Amino acid sequence: MAYEPVLIKDVREQGSYTLDFYVKQARGYEGLKKSLTLKPNDIIEQVKASGLRGRGGAGFPTGLKWQFVLKDTPKPKYIACNADESEPGTFKDHVLMERNPHLLIEGCAIGCYAIGAKVAYIYIRGEFYHVQEMLERAIEEAYKAGFLGKNILGTGFDCDVYVHRGAGAYEAGEETALIESLEGKRAQPRIKPPFPAVAGLYQCPTAVNNVETLCNVPLIVLNGPEWFAKLGPEKNGGPKLFCISGHVKRPGVYEASMHTTLRDLIFGDQYAQGMKDGRKFKAIIPGGSSVPILLEQHLDTPASFDHIQKAGSLLGSAGLIIMDDSVCMVWLAMNLLHFYRHESCGKCTPCREGGDWLYKLLQRVERGEGQMKDIDLLYGIANNIVGKTLCAFGDAAATPVLTTINLFRDEFEAHVREGRCTLPAPWRARHAMVAAH
Amino acid sequence: MDYAPAQFHRSARKLAEPGEPFAYTPENQAKFDENVTRYPPDQRKSAILYALYLVQQQQGYITGAGMQHVAEQIRCTAADVEDVVSYYTMFYTKPVGKYVLNVCRTLSCALLGAERVTEELSEKLGITPGQTTADGVFSLIEVECLGACDRAPVVMVNDDWHERLSPGDAGQFVDDIRTKGRATFTGCHLHVEKK
Numbered sequence: 001m002a003y004e005p006v007l008i009k010d011v012r013e014q015g016s017y018t019l020d021f022y023v024k025q026a027r028g029y030e031g032l033k034k035s036l037t038l039k040p041n042d043i044i045e046q047v048k049a050s051g052l053r054g055r056g057g058a059g060f061p062t063g064l065k066w067q068f069v070l071k072d073t074p075k076p077k078y079i080a081c082n083a084d085e086s087e088p089g090t091f092k093d094h095v096l097m098e099r100n101p102h103l104l105i106e107g108c109a110i111g112c113y114a115i116g117a118k119v120a121y122i123y124i125r126g127e128f129y130h131v132q133e134m135l136e137r138a139i140e141e142a143y144k145a146g147f148l149g150k151n152i153l154g155t156g157f158d159c160d161v162y163v164h165r166g167a168g169a170y171e172a173g174e175e176t177a178l179i180e181s182l183e184g185k186r187a188q189p190r191i192k193p194p195f196p197a198v199a200g201l202y203q204c205p206t207a208v209n210n211v212e213t214l215c216n217v218p219l220i221v222l223n224g225p226e227w228f229a230k231l232g233p234e235k236n237g238g239p240k241l242f243c244i245s246g247h248v249k250r251p252g253v254y255e256a257s258m259h260t261t262l263r264d265l266i267f268g269d270q271y272a273q274g275m276k277d278g279r280k281f282k283a284i285i286p287g288g289s290s291v292p293i294l295l296e297q298h299l300d301t302p303a304s305f306d307h308i309q310k311a312g313s314l315l316g317s318a319g320l321i322i323m324d325d326s327v328c329m330v331w332l333a334m335n336l337l338h339f340y341r342h343e344s345c346g347k348c349t350p351c352r353e354g355g356d357w358l359y360k361l362l363q364r365v366e367r368g369e370g371q372m373k374d375i376d377l378l379y380g381i382a383n384n385i386v387g388k389t390l391c392a393f394g395d396a397a398a399t400p401v402l403t404t405i406n407l408f409r410d411e412f413e414a415h416v417r418e419g420r421c422t423l424p425a426p427w428r429a430r431h432a433m434v435a436a437h
Numbered sequence: 438m439d440y441a442p443a444q445f446h447r448s449a450r451k452l453a454e455p456g457e458p459f460a461y462t463p464e465n466q467a468k469f470d471e472n473v474t475r476y477p478p479d480q481r482k483s484a485i486l487y488a489l490y491l492v493q494q495q496q497g498y499i500t501g502a503g504m505q506h507v508a509e510q511i512r513c514t515a516a517d518v519e520d521v522v523s524y525y526t527m528f529y530t531k532p533v534g535k536y537v538l539n540v541c542r543t544l545s546c547a548l549l550g551a552e553r554v555t556e557e558l559s560e561k562l563g564i565t566p567g568q569t570t571a572d573g574v575f576s577l578i579e580v581e582c583l584g585a586c587d588r589a590p591v592v593m594v595n596d597d598w599h600e601r602l603s604p605g606d607a608g609q610f611v612d613d614i615r616t617k618g619r620a621t622f623t624g625c626h627l628h629v630e631k632k
């Protein structure tokens with residue numbers, strides 16, 4: 001059965017980001033119109049029945065998240081849309097916001113109606129300035145056409161959507177850190193519980209949802225939960241965007257069902273079309289840099305939350321990073337630990353200090369100055385970060401070290417034995433670079 | 438509880454170099470006054486990132502006087518503002534070049550030669566990452582994942598994007614910016630539409 005894209009079908013069409021296009025060519029805002037004739041709770045039930053799982057990384061059922069939002073409270077409620085897309089290897093929300101922004105706005109409005117909120121903040125990462133311009137333009141159009149603002153479509157429902165620009169912090173993608181940042185503080189996570197559904201933004205009940213998640217909501221309301229569930233394997237329904245990058249011929253964002261196997265996504269004609277420069281496949285990180293690596297023998301796994309988890313990794317944000325046989329796995333761990341060391345918010349000691357320690361050890365091993373005991377030390381430090389931090393960042397930072405040592409211990413040992421990097425690829429720096437920050 | 442700017446508070450401390458006296462231009466003041474209405478009246482602090490972007494736009498970087506001004510606008514302490522400025526990477530507390538070359542260094546870009554791009558730019562400009570050229574035209578910064586991994590290696594120049602910058606083209610890239618300015622940049626590939 002051929003899969004027909006629904007989220008990014010029109011993104012290459014002229015003016016796909018305009019309200020005119022969205023309403024005339026894509027049944028735009030029909031989902032919102034239909035929603036406003038339903039009871040808020042019915043929408044939550046529909047989203048629950050559809051089995052929609054959060055597209056940001058954790059894969060938590062969206063309907064449940066909305067149901068948990070405290071109803072009996074005099075406080076206002078909020079939707080915080082997570083558009084901080086910073087997970088290395090992930091660039092799907094980028095496309096949605098830039099080329100199909102009205103779908104997100106519609107999703108925000110329906111979400112607000114369902115949980116009883118009047119305001120949605122879209123927290124966009126600071127680097128996406130050009131995306132923000134498109135999004136704000138679309139919001140302005142939606143206000144003018146009466147899809148946002150006061151008394152929407154004459155139903156008495158009020159809803160405001162605002163864009164809030166971040167300023168460069170990976171950690172702001174964590175839901176409670178995002179809320180802190182929205183409140184004008186450092187993006188550092190809070191202790192949970194209470195969860196945002198009870199005490200989130202300004203200590204009010206808040207639903208934090210990823211861009212792609214909210215974009216699915218209008219489709220569910222319009223086409224029904226059964227349609228949505230049937231698009232993918234059990235409990236993994238709906239359309240999914242896959243971000244494919246690395247050593248492939250045709251990297252990009254592809255929409256597919258979660259029946260599609262990793263092999264198809266990498267080698268399929270309509271997807272990434274195989275390895276670049278005729279090189280051999282070595283490894284794949286299937287869900288953004290924070291998840292364990294998978295190998296050749298896992299490639300026939302369907303790219304769904306549950307199947308990838310069974311194979312020993314996570315679908316995460318569906319950022320597939322594909323590596324050929326020129327990649328040194330010690331270098332890979334070092335590259336990612338540079339990232340995690342830099343982005344750690346510094347709140348929890350294991351992550352703040354451990355990340356830095358791991359990076360320094362990896363540098364030493366990569367330069368060929370390490371000892372065999374350093375490999376065990378790396379493993380020990382990483383294992384002591386896992387589960388000991390307030391948010392999932394700690395686990396994410398430890399993962400590249402644990403997964404590379406688990407799968408490629410021989411490469412670490414070769415570095416130590418030979419006193420040099422045993423796989424220096426031509427695309428890497430020629431001189432050891434001095435860390436500038 | 439509001440802290441009036443002049444009022445003593447224990448978290449008040451000496452700021453970064455104050456620099457020239459600073460106040461928003463009337464246009465920026467109007468922009469700030471609009472932005473702050475997006476948040477509940479008792480939550481002015483939510484507008485702090487926006488307020489800081491305005492300072493940075495106006496004077497190129499954020500001085501102590503700029504932070505003080507934001508504190509007065511937000512009605513918090515200057516220390517609160519400095520706390521925020523020092524956390525986020527997109528705020529500069531020292532002067533930067535007219536073009537800030539932010540080269541993505543994270544995995545997907547690195548796999549396609551980002552380390553080499555930085556080396557070439559560094560050699561061409563005669564500076565290391567984190568520095569600004571003597572003529573004040575270029576700053577070179579290595580940044581973490583920019584979220585356009587399919588168009589690696591990616592360089593963000595101020596708010597503009599340049600995609601697929603190969604190491605071999607890096608030198609020419611610098612020359613082009615000098616002569617053609619912003620016209621050099623490819624922009625985001627997503628803007629390209631079917632004919």
